[in-house]
Amino acid sequence: xxxxxxxxxxxxxxxxxxxxxxxxxxxxxxxxxxxxxxxxxxxxxxxxxxxxxxxxxxxxxxxxxxxxxxxxxxxxxxxxxxxxxxxxxxxxxxxxxxxxxxxxxxxxxxxxxxxxxxxxxxxxxxxxxxxxxxxxxxxxxxxxxxxxxxxxxxxxxxxxxxxxxxxxxxxxxxxxxxxxxxxxxxxxxxxxxxxxxxxxxxxxxxxxxxxxxxxxxxxxxxxxxxxxxxxxxxxxxxxxxxxxxxxxxxxxxxxxxxxxxxxxxxxxxxxxxxxxxxxxxxxxxxxxxxxxxxxxxxxxxxxxxxxxxxxxxxxxxxxxxxxxxxxxxxxxxxxxxxxxxxxxxxxxxxxxxxx
Amino acid sequence: xxxxxxxxxxxxxxxxxxxxxxxxxxxxxxxxxxxxxxxxxxxxxxxxxxxxxxxxxxxxxxxxxxxxxxxxxxxxxxxxxxxxxxxxxxxxxxxxxxxxxxxxxxxxxxxxxxxxxxxxxxxxxxxxxxxxxxxxxxxxxxxxxxxxxxxxxxxxxxxxxxxxxxxxxxxxxxxxxxxxxxxxxxxxxxxxxxxxxxxxxxxxxxxxxxxxxxxxxxxxxxxxxxxxxxxxxxxxxxxxxxxxxxxxxxxxxxxxxxxxxxxxxxxxxxxxxxxxxxxxxxxxxxxxxxxxxxxxxxxxxxxxxxxxxxxxxxxxxxxxxxxxxxxxxxxx
Numbered sequence: 001x002x003x004x005x006x007x008x009x010x011x012x013x014x015x016x017x018x019x020x021x022x023x024x025x026x027x028x029x030x031x032x033x034x035x036x037x038x039x040x041x042x043x044x045x046x047x048x049x050x051x052x053x054x055x056x057x058x059x060x061x062x063x064x065x066x067x068x069x070x071x072x073x074x075x076x077x078x079x080x081x082x083x084x085x086x087x088x089x090x091x092x093x094x095x096x097x098x099x100x101x102x103x104x105x106x107x108x109x110x111x112x113x114x115x116x117x118x119x120x121x122x123x124x125x126x127x128x129x130x131x132x133x134x135x136x137x138x139x140x141x142x143x144x145x146x147x148x149x150x151x152x153x154x155x156x157x158x159x160x161x162x163x164x165x166x167x168x169x170x171x172x173x174x175x176x177x178x179x180x181x182x183x184x185x186x187x188x189x190x191x192x193x194x195x196x197x198x199x200x201x202x203x204x205x206x207x208x209x210x211x212x213x214x215x216x217x218x219x220x221x222x223x224x225x226x227x228x229x230x231x232x233x234x235x236x237x238x239x240x241x242x243x244x245x246x247x248x249x250x251x252x253x254x255x256x257x258x259x260x261x262x263x264x265x266x267x268x269x270x271x272x273x274x275x276x277x278x279x280x281x282x283x284x285x286x287x288x289x290x291x292x293x294x295x296x297x298x299x300x301x302x303x304x305x306x307x308x309x310x311x312x313x314x315x316x317x318x319x320x321x322x323x324x325x326x327x328x329x330x331x332x333x334x335x336x337x338x339x340x341x342x343x344x345x346x347x348x349x350x351x352x353x354x355x
Numbered sequence: 356x357x358x359x360x361x362x363x364x365x366x367x368x369x370x371x372x373x374x375x376x377x378x379x380x381x382x383x384x385x386x387x388x389x390x391x392x393x394x395x396x397x398x399x400x401x402x403x404x405x406x407x408x409x410x411x412x413x414x415x416x417x418x419x420x421x422x423x424x425x426x427x428x429x430x431x432x433x434x435x436x437x438x439x440x441x442x443x444x445x446x447x448x449x450x451x452x453x454x455x456x457x458x459x460x461x462x463x464x465x466x467x468x469x470x471x472x473x474x475x476x477x478x479x480x481x482x483x484x485x486x487x488x489x490x491x492x493x494x495x496x497x498x499x500x501x502x503x504x505x506x507x508x509x510x511x512x513x514x515x516x517x518x519x520x521x522x523x524x525x526x527x528x529x530x531x532x533x534x535x536x537x538x539x540x541x542x543x544x545x546x547x548x549x550x551x552x553x554x555x556x557x558x559x560x561x562x563x564x565x566x567x568x569x570x571x572x573x574x575x576x577x578x579x580x581x582x583x584x585x586x587x588x589x590x591x592x593x594x595x596x597x598x599x600x601x602x603x604x605x606x607x608x609x610x611x612x613x614x615x616x617x618x619x620x621x622x623x624x625x626x627x628x629x630x631x632x633x634x635x636x637x638x639x640x641x642x643x644x645x646x647x648x649x650x651x652x653x654x655x656x657x658x659x660x661x662x663x664x665x666x667x668x669x670x671x672x673x674x675x676x677x678x679x680x681x682x683x684x685x686x687x
Contacts, residue, residue: 030567041593048566055559106613164387168610179587255554255584262553307563313520313549 005286011279011331012291018277018327019298026305033308044181048304050189056300057188058083058247060293062267063274064199065240067292070275072236073216073284074143078132079244079271081154082125083264086248088158089121091167091258094174106168106256114173122245128154129241133234147237151268158260168257178253188250195243200289209287212236216284270299277327298327376409378638381429382438385466386417390608394687395465395628399438402631417442423450430457436638440465440483444472444523451476460641464630466523467651480637480647484626484654486524490531492624493575493603496658496667496675498539500601500621501573503665508541514564515547516557516576516585525549528577528605535669545571552577554584561585565592571600579604579611579623586619597621607659609685615661615678622660622675624667628687630654657681 026033036047044050062079069076093112097103103111110117128150135146169175180187203209211232214222223229244264252258276282277298278291302320311319329335380403384396396412403410411434413425419442429437430453437459441447447468454461455477463481467473501507515532518525529547536542545568550557557576564571565588576582582604589596596602596619604611607625614620633654637647658667663677 032566035566039591039593042591044591046592048563051559051562051566055562106610159387164393166390179591251555254558254587256587257554259553259555262551262555303559304563307548307560308567310546310548310567313517313547316549 008279008286008288012288014331015277015291015294022301045184052300052304053189054186056296057192058251059270060192060296061195061243061247063271063292063296065243066271067275067280067287068212068236069240070280071212071216071287072233076147076240077268078147078150080264080267081151082241082244083248084158084260085154086121086125086245087252087258087263088161088260090117092161093117094169094171095167106170108170108172110171125245126238126242129238133237137230137233166257175256178250213286378408378435380436381411381434383413383422383425385442386415391628398629398631426450436460438462441468444469447472479641481651482634483651486527487531489605489624490528491535492667494532494535496622497573499666511542511572512545512570513573514545514571516550516581517547518552518577520549550581554580557581557584558588561588573601576604579606612678612682624658625656627654627656
């Protein structure tokens with residue numbers, strides 16, 4: 001096993017340990033945090049653990065793409081705005097028909113067919129991602145600058161699409177995406193599972209995952225050795241925006257409405273954080289999708305934890321930041337070396353020095 | 356020749372048009388952060404020109420520096436009145452003094468600068484909502500409704516979905532609610548937490564409370580969006596919103612009326628964004644030489660619920676209006 005891989009493994013281990021530790025604290029303070037019951041009225045499992053997985057869906061889905069983007073050595077700041085665009089377009093297709101007064105109030109109807117209300121936003125998001133990828137791969141723009149364009153413009157596009165209004169809907173197929181359930185679990189959990197499995201299969205069954213790592217480790221060497229690095233990069237950004245589009249549909253379905261101002265706000269930061277906590281290095285190279293999933297779960301567990309225990313509103317941000325800082329410091333190289341030297345004695349220290 | 360004639364005609368029209376305005380009014384608005392704000396802007400922008408007055412509108416996109424620029428440009432354009440609502444409460448001393456020096460009458464709206472600024476500057480009138488009173492009304496409605504249900508002796512657990520942490524509307528509404536509920540020992544505030552005035556952020560907060568608290572009887576949401584977000588989560592917990600858990604909101608947009616009529620929400624306390632009908636007569640009065648005190652004038656605001664007739668003020672003089680009767684008049 002080479003050094004990069006072993007670091008990744010140990011980071012993943014730390015992330016899992018951090019999640020276990022947070023849950024252990026919950027267990028000690030309030031054992032009922034773990035209570036899960038079956039809710040016959042809704043046919044769903046009911047409990048805080050279900051909430052954690054359910055509410056982490058939006059970030060987990062985006063973070064799958066973000067992992068690949070970061071592995072290529074880039075970053076995508078536009079995902080939050082893409083979430084807003086996706087929701088706005090979906091609601092517009094469901095609600096918008098100025099010529100028909102029937103559609104002026106929300107109801108269980110859709111102006112355009114369901115598949116269109118779902119597929120069109122995802123297609124637009126895919127194009128937005130390709131735009132990001134083109135700016136970076138073809139015009140050689142810095143990823144932060146290139147994706148800043150849509151980060152700023154995206155919310156404007158979403159507002160123009162809805163004329164600055166919040167459309168609300170009672171259209172049941174659409175509401176099912178975020179509020180429905182299948183085999184006792186909320187739909188977002190299934191959608192997330194499908195997205196995680198999809199990205200994992202795509203990166204591990206094809207050579208794409210290896211290409212991403214190679215572009216991230218050494219872009220020039222990859223290009224010289226015949227790898228079309230531009231194409232690899234464009235696919236990573238396009239996939240990320242596409243996943244952000246799915247995330248946006250879940251978000252707007254949960255609230256049965258679109259909210260161009262707040263939808264996906266700060267999601268880019270949470271997604272990057274999930275990737276980093278999961279052990280993927282911001283400078284690119286080897287990546288861990290499993291680590292990212294755990295990272296997203298950690299972020300959501302902290303939020304659910306502070307809400308459950310009633311931490312005052314003013315302190316939530318500081319409290320979250322504190323826990324995350326501890327997790328990241330524990331993963332840092334000096335901290336890991338320190339822990340390693342204590343556990344295994346000088347052997348590993350020597351090994352690390354040689355590597 | 357024909358072209359020249361047309362040009363002359365257009366110029367003449369333009370000249371006559373610009374002199375035709377009796378008053379020129381500059382309006383510096385915060386931006387468009389909510390439906391409430393959109394309704395507020397649309398109302399002022401459509402009704403002031405109907406008076407034959409010219410309105411110069413500036414959207415500051417939530418930035419103080421943009422508002423300062425807009426105020427200075429109003430001064431250089433020599434407008435007759437300045438309508439001003441500040442995105443924040445501090446940092447206005449200097450630019451508002453410049454407005455005073457230019458002797459342009461200043462009309463404060465909605466978000467009024469902090470008292471220390473108000474002491475230093477002159478303004479002809481101030482008009483805006485009374486957030487503390489809105490909070491009190493939410494609490495009075497709740498207490499009176501519980502009495503109507505015959506639950507006034509019962510131990511009742513209330514949770515408060517607060518607005519954006521640190522905003523006037525949030526802190527003052529909470530203050531009003533707590534002030535009134537303190538008088539009723541059987542009504543206990545079991546939890547309060549920020550839902551950031553948004554549907555999406557209110558959901559996980561409510562979701563956690565439903566699991567961590569033994570009993571929730573009433574949700575007081577500091578805006579209706581948060582109340583609407585809570586409804587779906589309450590349903591997912593197998594409870595009936597509006598019956599098992601009473602939901603009271605604030606603002607009164609159309610969406611809240613729909614929810615009340617559907618029986619999923621119980622009441623909404625109005626926070627009226629339609630300012631034009633109040634401020635236009637005030638401007639006319641100022642033009643006629645009248646003066647207003649430095650006190651903030653508050654809009655007349657109502658409250659709406661499913662059946663109507665529930666008192667929502669301390670003296671019990673005001674009664675709620677039935678939502679189904681009022682929905683057709685709602686403009687936003």
